[in-house]
Amino acid sequence: MHVIATKQLRDVKIIEPASYEDPRGFFMESYNSREFQAAGISLAFIQDNQSLSKEAGIIRGLHYQLEPKAQTKLVRVLTGAIFDVAVDLRRGSSTFGHWTGVVLSESNRRQLLIPKGFAHGFCTLVPNTQVFYKTDEYYTPECDRGIAWDDDFIGIDWPVRNPMLSLKDRDLPKLDEAEINFTI
Numbered sequence: 001m002h003v004i005a006t007k008q009l010r011d012v013k014i015i016e017p018a019s020y021e022d023p024r025g026f027f028m029e030s031y032n033s034r035e036f037q038a039a040g041i042s043l044a045f046i047q048d049n050q051s052l053s054k055e056a057g058i059i060r061g062l063h064y065q066l067e068p069k070a071q072t073k074l075v076r077v078l079t080g081a082i083f084d085v086a087v088d089l090r091r092g093s094s095t096f097g098h099w100t101g102v103v104l105s106e107s108n109r110r111q112l113l114i115p116k117g118f119a120h121g122f123c124t125l126v127p128n129t130q131v132f133y134k135t136d137e138y139y140t141p142e143c144d145r146g147i148a149w150d151d152d153f154i155g156i157d158w159p160v161r162n163p164m165l166s167l168k169d170r171d172l173p174k175l176d177e178a179e180i181n182f183t184i
């Protein structure tokens with residue numbers, strides 16, 4: 001397993017599990033707690049999520065849960081491809097409001113590890129994209145918050161200009177109006 005810090009946000013890591021190809025296809029350990037421990041990443045995932053997005057150009061996000069229910073997320077793509085984005089929401093961080101984006105796909109088998117204190121969102125790049133992610137805190141609706149995908153202060157360079165959004169995501173606040181309780 002390779003762990004690569006993203007250039008813009010060093011605490012957001014690209015995870016590349018070892019995969020073993022043969023004429024039948026491939027095998028990989030998509031998650032191994034011992035490998036994460038050996039890489040100095042100590043997490044206890046307690047929930048698995050999966051979503052299907054039927055079209056390219058769907059943006060889900062930017063979402064996060066407030067403390068004390070903030071979530072670390074380990075995101076990967078089962079089918080299709082996404083442009084996966086994390087935004088630093090930790091007040092006092094030198095990269096507060098900064099973002100990083102990584103293509104995760106069925107073919108590159110890359111994963112993105114997004115720590116607590118970061119918002120997460122993605123844009124689908126092909127139809128019928130299924131995203132699978134592990135979290136280390138349970139879904140807690142009363143702590144669920146979001147930030148507008150197109151907040152100019154953050155300035156995410158999405159690969160789509162007119163995305164399909166959920167009703168909820170259409171009404172998310174800008175970063176300077178959002179409720180945030182993370183500090184570095």
Ligand SMILES: Cc1cn([C@H]2C[C@H](O)[C@@H](COP(=O)(O)OP(=O)(O)O[C@H]3O[C@H](C)C(=O)[C@H](O)[C@H]3O)O2)c(=O)[nH]c1=O
Binds near residue numbers: 061064120
């Ligand atoms: C997140 C979540 C949602 N739900 C229910 C609540 C809604 O009735 C339904 C759809 O939820 P939502 O519209 O928030 O799903 P997404 O827009 O895909 O949001 C997710 O995608 C972004 C990119 C994320 O990082 C978050 O994990 C998550 O917010 O599933 C649950 O029952 N459990 C859950 O953990």
